[in-house]
Amino acid sequence: MFRNMKRKRYTGTKRSLLLLVLICSLLFTACSSKNEPNAAEGANGGTSEKPVTLKIEVFDRGNSPAGYTITDNYWTKWIGENFGKPNNIDVKYVPVPRSEEVEKLNVLMASGSDVPDIVFTYDPNTFNRYAKQGGLTDLGPLLDEHGPNLKQFLGEDVLSYGQFEGTQYAIPAKRSNLGKYASFIRKDWLDKLSLPVPQTTDELYETLKAFKEKDPGELGGQVIPLGMTIASAQYEPLIWSFIKSVSEEERYTLTQQLGSNDYPILLPGFKDALQFMNKLYNEGLISKDFGLDKDKKKLGEDISNGKVGFFSEDDINIYYENGSYDLLQKNVKGAEIAAVDVYTNDEGKHAKPKYAPNGLYIMIPKSSERAVEAIKYLDWMASGDNLFTIQNGIEGENYTLVDDIPVAVENQTEEALNRMYNAGDMAIISNGKQLGSLEKNLKARALQMPKQFHEQVAVAQQIANADTIDPVLMDRPIEAQTKYATTLLDKFNEIIVKMTMAKPDQFESIYETMIKDYMASGGQAILDERTEVYKEMQSK
Amino acid sequence: MSAIAYLRRYWQLYALLVLPLTYFIIFKYGPMYGIQIAFKDFNFFQGIHRSEWIGFEAFREVFGMRDFYLTLRNTLMLNFLDLLVSFPAPLILAILLYELKAVWFKKLSQTILYIPHFISWVIIGGIVYQVFGTESGMVNNLLMSLGFEAVPFLTDKSDWLITYLLVGVWQSAGWGTIIYLAALTGINKELFEAAGIDGAGRLKRIWHITLPGLKPTIVVLLIINLGHMISIGFERPYVIGNLAVREYSDVLSTFVYRIGIESGQYTLATVVGLFQAVVGLIFVLGANYTSKKLTDESIL
Known part of the structure; x- marks a missing residue:
């Protein structure tokens, strides 16, 4: 017995001794991952030369229908047929789980030899870090030589987001629509209480109170007047509407970009926003557990169960088939949600952030020997009908053209539906459908939703594009942001949760300590660097 | 030879x-x-x-980070409280089980007590949030229907601490009994019989026979636990923790995850890991030395 114990204990000590190697061993094991059997090897009959292999990252959302895998499905075959064969390229896909794209990409990049030829991320800090560490291929000359269609498709403005200190290290995907958020209210509750649609933040407060006191949904104390989470779609519209108008200099220097969004923590008005949230919370107008809801799952449930009176969300998120609105209508008879624009700033505008014109940062690692083929692949996607086909499928089976806009065919066959499950993740050069103009893009976006929501989606999209605040683009990447963004984003969310839940008499003191901690943990470094870069930009 | x-x-x-x-x-x-x-x-x-x-530049940077000291404090605090609460639990359970006479009941309760050990922390985390949520958790629904105020088990830092510790006991206590039960089989049954004849009651027998019989095992386990004082599993604080209680739930392992895997600052993450390893070694050697001096039981 005692000997057994001894043995156990040795293992234990060793484990504690070697905890540090957690990270290192991760790097080591990474080398041994991924080596898929090559089914297509030698199947290329037409050409005498051996085809070269092009490896491309692909997001895996774990939603492949039966018969398909993320690396072998309709579109991988279609691309192999239409791009691979004529160019004598064997296209292979390397799956990366969507939910841990940055972590997995770090591991892939560190593995050196096994890294795909085309990788991408949404996180500008990850892109900047790779570029700074010298791990990426300079794409400028390659684009000039092999990517004329791609260059034309993206345009100068979008391409400029992929530059690092003047060098084109990434190809940013183009967004088809820059609007982000709209707000939504239970119209049937308003009607029941004979209340008008609130037009300002103050009116909203009164409406929320009425929802709580008069309980139009007859929920018996379970009502959540304002649906809140700790995801940006819920708190950003509220917070940004409290930000006061500022000079250009303040906008550049006081904004903090953590990840792909700008955060107003240092801008005047931020504290007022928190104070408003604190008031709502302490009066029971926000869910007590909102700080636990990171992925909006709880909010979605509460909306579809008819508990929530008002909330902000990505403009089209609630309208999907079997989405929260669809389910709400099934659960609660007569429930009606209206898209509204309520939060108002000091200028009387419904200010809310919008997307930067770029989506994914598409990169080619320096170690890749297939950079030319990679650019050819992206250029091929941008040319002719290729992007359109991937995004919309087959005419007659997936869509029909109405006024040049593809409209989803109703009651599609299962085969046709399954075909499209990963179309968005294959069309990496674009976020959203590209039809030539914003108007058409928005229309197509609305038409992909269930028919009964078409009109409302259009309203919500209009709201999302109204009074938007542009992201701040600095001349060069802010190193402190690359370094501290993850930590500070956590702290920012913590500040929102703690300040909202604080007892009103403790608000001031907690606010002060938390901001101090934020500044000391990297916020000050970002502020200093942005001020410096702004000065450089002015003196030019 | x-x-x-x-x-x-x-x-x-x-x-x-x-x-x-x-x-x-x-x-x-x-x-x-x-x-x-x-x-x-x-x-x-x-x-x-x-x-x-x-x-040593990276060391200077880590030792200058506020989060490092916060997470270090939390790691030590959570581990120390865990030691107070979770360490005696399997010992008491094992003695209770050992005293049971009905074999079928003993076997059954042992199995039920082991089960939580085999549930992954991610799932336990999900269960904890369903059961202890302030607004929709089962416990609070019950409390509120009985007319009590809802208790913020997960969002108030002191309440969270208690939740964290008790969930730990629930998960690990049953499994921990195995080692003690094995040690108990090594105690000569005749000792109990003799003590019984001499008039020792149940408590006396536990105090004078069972506990001394378990002493080497207890000491060994205590030393192992002390060696782990500075290191903490990633899953439990990460899954049960949340933004509202980050002041307590942010520990060295989540800190390493954040700066290493999430922000790609591997140098800093390695520094923290190395620091943990060195301090952990000091703790083990220290505990071993003390134990040798005081009780003559040691593992080196």
Whole structure:
């Protein structure tokens, strides 16, 4: 017995001794991952030369229908047929789980030899870090030589987001629509209480109170007047509407970009926003557990169960088939949600952030020997009908053209539906459908939703594009942001949760300590660097 | 016996050791090569070897971070409280089980007590949020329907601490009894009988026979636990923790995850790991030394 114990204990000590190697061993094991059997090897009959292999990252959302895998499905075959064969390229896909794209990409990049030829991320800090560490291929000359269609498709403005200190290290995907958020209210509750649609933040407060006191949904104390989470779609519209108008200099220097969004923590008005949230919370107008809801799952449930009176969300998120609105209508008879624009700033505008014109940062690692083929692949996607086909499928089976806009065919066959499950993740050069103009893009976006929501989606999209605040683009990447963004984003969310839940008499003191901690943990470094870069930009 | 004759006679015993030794060399000592990351400006496009040496610069940076001290404090605090609450629990449970006479009931309760050990923390986290949520958790729904105020088990830091500790006991206590129960089988039954004849009651027997019989095991386990004071599992604080209680739930392992895996600052993460390893070693040796002096029980 005692000997057994001894043995156990040795293992234990060793484990504690070697905890540090957690990270290192991760790097080591990474080398041994991924080596898929090559089914297509030698199947290329037409050409005498051996085809070269092009490896491309692909997001895996774990939603492949039966018969398909993320690396072998309709579109991988279609691309192999239409791009691979004529160019004598064997296209292979390397799956990366969507939910841990940055972590997995770090591991892939560190593995050196096994890294795909085309990788991408949404996180500008990850892109900047790779570029700074010298791990990426300079794409400028390659684009000039092999990517004329791609260059034309993206345009100068979008391409400029992929530059690092003047060098084109990434190809940013183009967004088809820059609007982000709209707000939504239970119209049937308003009607029941004979209340008008609130037009300002103050009116909203009164409406929320009425929802709580008069309980139009007859929920018996379970009502959540304002649906809140700790995801940006819920708190950003509220917070940004409290930000006061500022000079250009303040906008550049006081904004903090953590990840792909700008955060107003240092801008005047931020504290007022928190104070408003604190008031709502302490009066029971926000869910007590909102700080636990990171992925909006709880909010979605509460909306579809008819508990929530008002909330902000990505403009089209609630309208999907079997989405929260669809389910709400099934659960609660007569429930009606209206898209509204309520939060108002000091200028009387419904200010809310919008997307930067770029989506994914598409990169080619320096170690890749297939950079030319990679650019050819992206250029091929941008040319002719290729992007359109991937995004919309087959005419007659997936869509029909109405006024040049593809409209989803109703009651599609299962085969046709399954075909499209990963179309968005294959069309990496674009976020959203590209039809030539914003108007058409928005229309197509609305038409992909269930028919009964078409009109409302259009309203919500209009709201999302109204009074938007542009992201701040600095001349060069802010190193402190690359370094501290993850930590500070956590702290920012913590500040929102703690300040909202604080007892009103403790608000001031907690606010002060938390901001101090934020500044000391990297916020000050970002502020200093942005001020410096702004000065450089002015003196030019 | 000459060395050759010795080897010829016992070579099988050494051959048996080859496999475990290989395991330790490959998976435990091999990765130590990576320790040098702590002293280099690690750039994974260059690899460990070609990254530049920076001396102790990364250590200075880590020791200057506020989050480092916060997470260090939380790690020590959570581990210390865990030691107070979770360490005695399996011991008490084991003694209770040992005293049971009905074998079927003993077996049944043992199995039920083990089960939580096999549930992953991610799932436990999900269950905890369903059960202890302030607004929709089962416990609070019950409390509120009985007319009590809802208790913020997960969002108030002191309440969260209690939730954290008790969930730990629930998960690990049953499993922990195995070692004690095994040790208990080693106690000579005659001692109990003799004590019974001499008039010792149940409590006296536990105090004078069972506990002294378990003493070596308790000491060994205590030393192991002390060695782990500075290191903490990642899953439990990460899954049960949340933004509202980050002041307590942010620990060294989540800190390493954030700066290492999430922000890609491997050098800093390695520094923290190395720091944990060194302090952990000091704790083990210290505890072992003290134990040797005080009780004559030790593991080295």
